Amino acid sequence: xxxxxxxxxxxxxxxxxxxxxxxxxxxxxxxxxxxxxxxxxxxxxxxxxxxxxxxxxxxxxxxxxxxxxxxxxxxxxxxxxxxxxxxxxxxxxxxxxxxxxxxxxxxxxxxxxxxxxxxxxxxxxxxxxxxxxxxxxxxxxxxxxxxxxxxxxxxxxxxxxxxxxxxxxxxxxxxxxxxxxxxxxxxxxxxxxxxxxxxxxxxxxxxxxxxxxxxxxxxxxxxxxxxxxxxxxxxxxxxxxxxxxxxxxxxxxxxxxxxxxxxxxxxxxxxxxxxxxxxxxxxxxxxxxxxxxxxxxxxxxxxxxxxxxxxxxxxxxxxxxxxxxxxxxxxxxxxxxxxxxxxxxxxxxxxxxxxxxxxxxxxxxxxxxxxxxxxxxxxxxxxxxxxxxxxxxxxxxxxxxxxxxxxxxxxxxxxx
Amino acid sequence: xxxxxxxxxxxxxxxxxxxxxxxxxxxxxxxxxxxxxxxxxxxxxxxxxxxxxxxxxxxxxxxxxxxxxxxxxxxxxxxxxxxxxxxxxxxxxxxxxxxxxxxxxxxxxxxxxxxxxxxxxxxxxxxxxxxxxxxxxxxxxxxxxxxxxxxxxxxxxxxxxxxxxxxxxxxxxxxxxxxxxxxxxxxxxxxxxxxxxxxxxxxxxxxxxxxxxxxxxxxxxxxxxxxxxxxxx
Ligand SMILES: Nc1ncnc2c1ncn2[C@@H]1O[C@H](COP(=O)(O)OP(=O)(O)OP(=O)(O)O)[C@@H](O)[C@H]1O
Ligand SMILES: [Mg+2]
Numbered sequence: 277x278x279x280x281x282x283x284x285x286x287x288x289x290x291x292x293x294x295x296x297x298x299x300x301x302x303x304x305x306x307x308x309x310x311x312x313x314x315x316x317x318x319x320x321x322x323x324x325x326x327x328x329x330x331x332x333x334x335x336x337x338x339x340x341x342x343x344x345x346x347x348x349x350x351x352x353x354x355x356x357x358x359x360x361x362x363x364x365x366x367x368x369x370x371x372x373x374x375x376x377x378x379x380x381x382x383x384x385x386x387x388x389x390x391x392x393x394x395x396x397x398x399x400x401x402x403x404x405x406x407x408x409x410x411x412x413x414x415x416x417x418x419x420x421x422x423x424x425x426x427x428x429x430x431x432x433x434x435x436x437x438x439x440x441x442x443x444x445x446x447x448x449x450x451x452x453x454x455x456x457x458x459x460x461x462x463x464x465x466x467x468x469x470x471x472x473x474x475x476x477x478x479x480x481x482x483x484x485x486x487x488x489x490x491x492x493x494x495x496x497x498x499x500x501x502x503x504x505x506x507x508x509x510x511x512x513x514x515x516x517x518x519x520x521x522x523x524x525x526x527x528x529x530x531x532x533x534x535x536x537x538x539x540x541x542x543x544x545x546x547x548x549x550x551x552x553x554x555x556x557x558x559x560x561x562x563x564x565x566x567x568x569x570x571x572x573x574x575x576x577x578x579x580x581x582x583x584x585x586x587x588x589x590x591x592x593x594x595x596x597x598x599x600x601x602x603x604x605x606x607x608x609x610x611x612x613x614x615x616x617x618x619x620x621x622x623x624x625x626x627x628x629x630x631x632x633x634x635x636x637x638x639x640x641x642x643x644x645x646x647x648x649x650x651x652x653x654x655x656x657x658x659x660x661x662x663x664x665x666x667x668x669x670x671x672x673x674x675x676x677x678x679x680x681x682x683x684x685x686x687x688x689x690x691x692x
Numbered sequence: 693x694x695x696x697x698x699x700x701x702x703x704x705x706x707x708x709x710x711x712x713x714x715x716x717x718x719x720x721x722x723x724x725x726x727x728x729x730x731x732x733x734x735x736x737x738x739x740x741x742x743x744x745x746x747x748x749x750x751x752x753x754x755x756x757x758x759x760x761x762x763x764x765x766x767x768x769x770x771x772x773x774x775x776x777x778x779x780x781x782x783x784x785x786x787x788x789x790x791x792x793x794x795x796x797x798x799x800x801x802x803x804x805x806x807x808x809x810x811x812x813x814x815x816x817x818x819x820x821x822x823x824x825x826x827x828x829x830x831x832x833x834x835x836x837x838x839x840x841x842x843x844x845x846x847x848x849x850x851x852x853x854x855x856x857x858x859x860x861x862x863x864x865x866x867x868x869x870x871x872x873x874x875x876x877x878x879x880x881x882x883x884x885x886x887x888x889x890x891x892x893x894x895x896x897x898x899x900x901x902x903x904x905x906x907x908x909x910x911x912x913x914x915x916x917x918x919x920x921x922x923x924x925x
Contacts, residue, residue, distance in 0.1 A: 283791035576786055583748055583783070584801055584848075585776025587769040 277590075281597035288570065292602065295566055299606035300613060302559050303664045306552050307614025310660060311650035312621060313548050317541045318651055321530075324537040328530045329371060330494030332507050334359070334514075337526045339491065340533055345374050345444045348489040350524060356493055358513045364506055366496040369393065372480040373491040376443030378423075378473065380431035387427060387473040389441060391480025391490075403461065403474050410435045410459035412474075419479050420458030426470035428460050435460070441473075445484050453483035503529035556664065560671040563599075567675035571595060578682045588680035595679050599672035603665050611661070621650040693760055695856060695888055696722035696745055701754035701764075703740050703911075714740040716911040717754070722890055724855065727882045729899050730892040732908035738892035739860055741908065745890070746779055746858050747771030759855050776804055780849030782859035782891075787845035788833040794844045795820065795829040801852040812851075819847045823877055839870040843877070850881055859891035863898050875901040 285292055325331055333340070334355060336347035349355060349370075356368045372391030377384050392403070394413055403422060404412050412422050421439060423431075433439060437457050445451040455475065463469055481488065497506050507529045514525065531538045571578070581591055625647040703715040715737045722728055730738045743749040744756050747763040748771070756764040759778055763771060775781070780801070788797045798820060799812040807815075820829050823843040833841055842862055849857045859878075863871035875898055882889050891902075899905050907914040 280789070280791065287791060577789065580783070580786065580789070582768075582772055583746065583775065583781045585772050585774075585779075585804060587772040587776075589769065590804075 281601055285598050285601050296606045300610035302555055303610030304613030306660055308617040310656050311618045312648055314653050315649050315651035320541055324534045325530045328533045329492055331497045331503050331530050332495040333528045334493040335526050337524050346446045352490045359510050362509045362513045364498045364501045366498055369494045370490040371492045374443050376441045379440045380433045382432045383430055385427050385430050387471055389473040391475050391477040393477045406461040406463050407459045408462045412459040415458035417456040417458055419455045421455035422459040422461055422474040424461050424469035424472045433457055556667050560667050563668055563671040567672050571675045571679045575682055578679050592676040592680040595676035599669055603668035618650045625649045694721040695724040695759055697757040699755055701744055701751045704752045713911050724888050725886050727889045728904040729902035731899050731905050736908040737911040738908055742858050742860050778855050780854040780857040782845045782849050782862045784861040784864045788841055790833050793830050797844050798847045801848055815851045819851055838865050842874055856888045861892055868897055871898055
């Protein structure tokens with residue numbers, strides 16, 4: 277009977293080809309779209325992790341909401357050691373984060389000063405890659421500072437010039453610290469260029485009188501691990517080491533730290549699925565309509581089948597077999613289209629900078645990676661494929677039922 | 693028990709306000725092995741009666757039994773299953789599935805019955821040869837003449853070895869010579885396999901070949917004559 281279904285499918289070659297290409301195109305596009313948005317969402321998550329400072333973060337309790345210079349991690353070395361012993365933890369970076377005002381002889385500019393340990397990769401951002409003038413992290417100065425070029429412009433300073441940072445120290449006193457400009461940075465983001473300042477962890481601790489205390493432990497974890505689960509494990513590990521310490525700490529995942537980003541990703545995802553479902557509803561109607569036409573054209577034949585002894589169920593199955601073949605054809609060609617599209621976009625990439633004028637910000641996070649490529653997520657693709665298949669077969673249910681209900685005697689009327 | 697027992701069958705069609713009485717109380721029995729014809733003017737109810745016997749339509753009143761089964765009480769699917777195994781149909785035209793070759797059409801019913809491929813071939817190929825279709829078995833219906841198409845339909849009906857073959861004006865689209873040939877063929881097969889044939893026609897040339905002619909007029913039996921020699925025109 278599959279042979280019969282196959283031949284019936286090709287009776288109206290043009291119509292079948294149009295239908296197959298329409299479904300294949302829609303399905304292929306859906307695959308490319310899913311691939312691209314998965315990649316964008318991956319980029320968004322990555323940017324959020326960078327902005328937050330790690331996949332999992334440890335701060336003095338309440339720091340993240342207040343960004344207060346006074347909330348610190350008291351014994352970072354011990355905590356860090358405890359965290360490092362957790363399975364799946366890749367790295368733990370101690371950072372000092374200070375909000376303050378930077379003054380030059382002429383001007384002042386609010387900044388967030390990040391104190392980073394000297395090893396490369398200590399920052400999730402590669403500060404040394406951003407250097408446009410000067411040298412970093414090595415510097416001839418005792419208390420070097422690297423500033424975004426926007427700050428440098430507004431302060432009207434040059435390499436080697438003095439700047440003074442005014443900030444609240446942990447004891448609540450307003451403290452001034454002297455730095456010399458060691459490097460000028462171009463972060464690729466206008467707002468970061470206007471607010472980002474870096475120095476070494478030692479210097480930051482010393483000038484602000486922090487001792488060995490830090491603001492943040494930024495934790496990176498192995499790919500594919502669940503952040504919430506890791507945060508759980510990390511909390512437990514800290515608890516084991518020093519219960520007292522744990523009282524004064526908050527352990528956040530990047531998702532809890534940046535809920536707007538999570539919301540943006542989820543919304544974008546949901547929108548995509550709504551669009552896809554609407555598109556496929558339209559496709560469903562087109563298929564149902566075409567199949568209805570092809571059934572009505574064959575009224576006489578279905579009457580003949582019934583007279584020959586095909587019962588209702590077998591006639592319906594026959595129509596469904598045609599649909600299944602159509603779906604298979606459309607899915608195979610659509611997959612070829614979609615997969616090629618995915619590969620091309622993955623190789624070439626689409627430069628979003630051209631569309632957005634070089635800046636893209638989402639939920640307060642600067643997207644650094646402005647080139648959209650594509651990411652293959654087998655689970656989602658499989659789901660989309662199953663969905664398309666089911667949609668096509670569903671759309672043929674009514675025509676199939678109709679075909680099986682055609683009264684044989686009435687169908688025979690066509691003879692006379 | 694007779695092969696076909698039609699008793700008190702009425703069929704009324706409704707067309708809006710108008711009621712059409714296609715059959716008004718028909719009683720007829722057909723024995724196994726008969727080669728019989730239904731005659732009568734257009735609109736007399738021949739097709740309606742054949743459809744009743746084949747379970748393609750249900751009577752408004754009365755009963756139809758075929759081979760001891762009450763086909764008039766079966767639902768659509770039951771009737772279809774019953775036809776598949778017991779009744780062959782030959783229509784006036786459009787008998788064949790256009791996308792299947794002559795051979796595939798001929799084996800179609802057997803395929804539905806689940807007869808193995810080899811056996812289907814064994815049965816169909818000699819029969820197609822017998823009806824003069826050798827060398828044409830791979831042709832599509834559109835590449836066959838009307839008479840050749842009807843032969844394929846006859847082979848299809850016979851090959852599945854039903855008790856009964858119902859043929860509604862099988863020769864209506866054919867010239868008289870081809871009609872005569874086809875009737876001879878049906879008669880031959882009737883004798884060879886003992887298959888019961890009941891066909892309708894208003895062609896007297898065709899009716900001459902029947903062993904029994906049942907004449908209908910306005911949905912009622914007008915006459916029932918056995919032995920073709922005594923037939924009156
Ligand atoms: N589906 C239907 N709806 C309404 N009336 C019908 C229907 N089928 C048949 N009839 C009517 O029933 C009567 C008998 O029709 P039937 O087709 O049985 O005649 P017939 O003897 O086969 O005629 P012909 O020789 O033209 O084929 C006719 O008056 C016809 O118009
Ligand atoms: Mg008729």
